[in-house]
Amino acid sequence: MKATEIQALLNATVLVGPLPEEEILTACGSDMMSDVLAFPKDRMVLLTGLTNPHTVRTAELLDVMMIIFVRGKLPSEEVLNMAEDAGIAVVMTEYTLYDACGRLYAAGLPGGTGRRKP
Amino acid sequence: MNELLHEVYPVEKGAFETAGEVSGTIKRMLRKLGVPSQVIRRVSVASYEVELNLVIHSLGGQMEITIEPESVTLDVADRGPGIPDLDLAMQEGWSTASDEVRTLGFGAGMGLPNMKRNADEFDIRSQVGVGTNIHMKFFCV
Numbered sequence: 056m057k058a059t060e061i062q063a064l065l066n067a068t069v070l071v072g073p074l075p076e077e078e079i080l081t082a083c084g085s086d087m088m089s090d091v092l093a094f095p096k097d098r099m100v101l102l103t104g105l106t107n108p109h110t111v112r113t114a115e116l117l118d119v120m121m122i123i124f125v126r127g128k129l130p131s132e133e134v135l136n137m138a139e140d141a142g143i144a145v146v147m148t149e150y151t152l153y154d155a156c157g158r159l160y161a162a163g164l165p166g167g168t169g170r171r172k173p
Numbered sequence: 174m175n176e177l178l179h180e181v182y183p184v185e186k187g188a189f190e191t192a193g194e195v196s197g198t199i200k201r202m203l204r205k206l207g208v209p210s211q212v213i214r215r216v217s218v219a220s221y222e223v224e225l226n227l228v229i230h231s232l233g234g235q236m237e238i239t240i241e242p243e244s245v246t247l248d249v250a251d252r253g254p255g256i257p258d259l260d261l262a263m264q265e266g267w268s269t270a271s272d273e274v275r276t277l278g279f280g281a282g283m284g285l286p287n288m289k290r291n292a293d294e295f296d297i298r299s300q301v302g303v304g305t306n307i308h309m310k311f312f313c314v
Contacts, residue, residue: 089281092218093290105278112193113278116200116217118210 056164058121058144061100064158065148067123070130071138074146075120082164084125084156088113094167102155106130108137115141125152177206178240184227189277192228195236196221206240212313215291216245219309222284223249229274230254231305247292247309255301263289263297 058074061067077098084102085091088109091101095117102123103110111134114122121144124130129147138145148155156166165171180202182195199220203213220236227234227249234251256262263285270280289295294310 086278087275087281088278089283089287092222093283093287095214095218103278107277108190109193109278112197113221116193116196116221117214 056159056162058100060162061121061123061159061164062146064162065123065146065150065155067146067148069144069146070124071135071143071145074144077120079120079164081167081169082156082159083167084152086152091117096167099167102152102159104128104152106134108134110134111137111141111143114138114143119143121146123148123155125150125155176239176241178202179238181235181237183235184224184231184233186228186231186233188228192225193221196224199236199238202238203240203245208240208245208313212245212311216247216311219288219291219311220247222288223247223307223309225279226284227251229270229279234304243313245311245313247307247311249305249307249309251304251306253302253304255303256299256305257301259297259299 056079079100080098081096082100083091083094086103086105091113099119100121100123101114101119102125104125106124106128124147127149160172196217200217231251232253237248239246261267265286266282268280268282274280292309293312296308299305
């Protein structure tokens with residue numbers, strides 16, 4: 056799935072661009088970075104409501120392609136600057152974590168297990 | 174021993190602001206040295222987990238990295254307090270982290286098992302009142 060498609064599905068606002076052009080293969084949704092660290096996958100997007108600098112640090116270490124902040128949460132300027140320095144795109148959606156993950160899963164983007172919508 | 178690089182990084186207790194910086198430095202070094210990306214990810218995850226553990230649970234310690242052509246080794250030592258029950262600590266979901274740590278997104282009790290899962294060799298020794306030592310080795314081939 057393309058990042059632009061994800062942006063459209065979630066009606067998301069771009070906070071740090073540009074959006075990645077490569078195909079995104081997986082999504083992970085969690086507010087616990089400990090859990091995110093347990094299931095890293097290639098070419099992944101991270102959906103979270105956690106807006107502190109550790110979200111960007113975790114994303115950087117895992118080569119996450121794009122961070123999606125849910126529930127209209129806006130991170131601080133510092134966090135956005137960190138993401139920009141790390142070359143990670145950031146978008147924000149008004150959908151909750153559950154709804155945002157559901158919309159992407161229903162559109163065919165699998166989670167870390169690789170299981171797709173039947 | 175044919176070392177490409179050997180560095181020691183101190184990690185202070187409670188340094189949440191800078192937690193992850195050592196792991197970021199290690200990742201950049203590995204990338205510069207051309208280590209395969211799958212190995213870099215495994216080392217990054219394990220080093221970040223252990224760095225967070227030092228910040229969250231220890232009284233301070235150090236991370237020592239040795240990069241050789243065919244492997245990456247992380248030796249970590251802290252100054253205490255030590256882990257009373259290692260079998261319990263190795264269980265997924267078991268954690269003694271505070272609510273404050275959980276609000277930062279950590280303390281899910283995944284750290285030690287996740288280190289073990291990512292490393293090709295994993296050894297942990299701990300003595301209450303003395304400290305904990307963790308040895309992890311990752312093969313590049």
